[in-house]
Amino acid sequence: MDFEGQIEAIRAIFRCDRQPAESLARVLMPQRLFAKDILARQGEPSYNCWLVIEGALRVETYGLEGQRQQVAQHGPGEFFGAYPTASVHRAEISALFDCQLLCAEAGKIAELVAGDVQIAAGMARLLARQLDRALDRMVTRITYSAAGRVYAELVALADGRDRIVPSPRVTMLALGANTTRETASRAIATLIRRGIISRDDEQLIIHAPRMLAELIC
Template identity: 40%
Template sequence: MDIADRLAALESFFACSPAEAGKLSDAMAFVTYHHKDILAHQGDVGAKLWLVLEGRAQLQIIGIDGQTKLLAAHGPGELFGAFPHERLVISDVVVQNRLSVLEITTAKMTALLQEEARIGSGLSKILGRQYNAVLDRMAARITLTANGRIYAELLHEAGDDGRISPPPVIAALALTAQTTRETGSRAINALERRGIIRRDDEQLEIISKSLLEELVV
């Protein structure tokens, strides 16, 4: 990502001025992580924040039954990590596919917020959107079938253009939807057979968004 794209992304995410985006950019490092990289382990002392530009990170915990459970997932435009102070990490932070982020220490972000009120306002909007997304996922876990949760996650990850590139890892998608890899695989295969989605090594494309939306039950 070149500096112009980086500044444009920060202006958009934080709804701030070019000068304020410049201050954020100077304080943040652009980092790319690979599939299954671990940004933090449960029990570590967290002292960083990550702003997602591309890809997805999952916060995974081990349940009392010994199975891996998804606590949360963060995609483009979302912020996660230790804030407003350093704190113990309550889950493993695991990369899904690949992940490009802007990384900043908690201390630097806190200092910036004290200097620039508009950055703080933008941050509150980001966190507000994430709060609503968490509530949506909680509601889906209660009200939707396993297949319905898979399809809802596809719609969420694909966004307005209906594409996910690279295509989602089925095991990770199933974990996000709180179901098994086998269930996720059957659900995706059923969509392919019906021509609702198309996927290859480069991307997954939703061919009929309306038909997919009808299956979110």
Template identity: 40%
Template sequence: MDITDRLAALESFFACSQTDAEKLNAAMSFATYRHKDILIHQGDIGAKLWIVLHGRAQLQIIGIDGQIQLLASHGPGELFGTFPHEQAVISDITAQDRLSVLEIPTAKMTALLQEEAGIGSGLSKILGRQYNAVLDRMAARITLTANGRVYAELLRTAGEEGRISPPPVIAALALSAQTTRETGSRAISALERRGIIQRDEERLKIVSRGLLEELVI
């Protein structure tokens, strides 16, 4: 990603001016991670913030029974890490697909926010959107069936365009929906058989959004 694309992404994510985007970009460094790379381990001291440009980052907790539970999943335009101070992280942070991010030390971001009100306003909007997403996922866990959660997560990930490129890893999608890989695989296969989605090596496309939405129960 060149500097023009980075500045455009920051302006969009933070809803800020080009000048503020340039200040953010100057304070951040670009990094990429391969699928399943671990950015930081549960219990380590975190001292960074990341903002996602491409791919997804999953925050996974290893419980006392040794099972992995999904705490949160962050995609383009979303932030994760430690803020406003360095502290122990409560989960592993793992790359899904090929993850591209801009990263900044927590202390540097805190200092930048004290100087630039426009960046602070943008950050509050990002965190507000993420808070709502967490509530949506909690509500889905309480009210939806396992298949319904898979379909809701598929709709959320595909967005308004109805496409996911490259296609999602089924195990990762199932984890995001807080169900098993087997359940996720059966749910996606059922959609393909009915022609509600199309999937190949390059992308997953929602053919009938209305029919898919009706299955979110």
């Protein structure tokens, strides 16, 4: 991504004028990840924060006995990492798909937020939106059935599109839905049998998005 592309992306995410976007672009450096790359490990010092431009990342915690649980997922337009000061990574962060990120030191972003009202307003919107999404995930885990959570995970990964590329692994769907691999596998098999989706090694296609949405319960 060139400098002009960074400015346009930042303006869209922060809803700000060009000058504040240029200030952010001077401290936000492009970073590319490929699917399955690990960005940060649980327990490591955390000095940076990121904006997601393309792709998706998952956040997973590891218990004392090695059990994994997905606690969040970050997609285009989302902000994550250390802010406003350095901290410790509470979970492992890895690339779900190929990703284009913008990375900066937490302190530098905090200085810009403190000094520019448009950047501050943009950051407030970002964090408020992500809090709302986090609450949605909590409600989903509490109120939906295991299969319903798998279907909700598919809808979230599709993000309004009719296909998911590359095709998500069943294990990943199970982690995102906080259920077993066997349950997720049965849920996907039901969708395929009913013609709601089809999948191969390269992509998952949603043929009937309304029917898929109606199964989320």
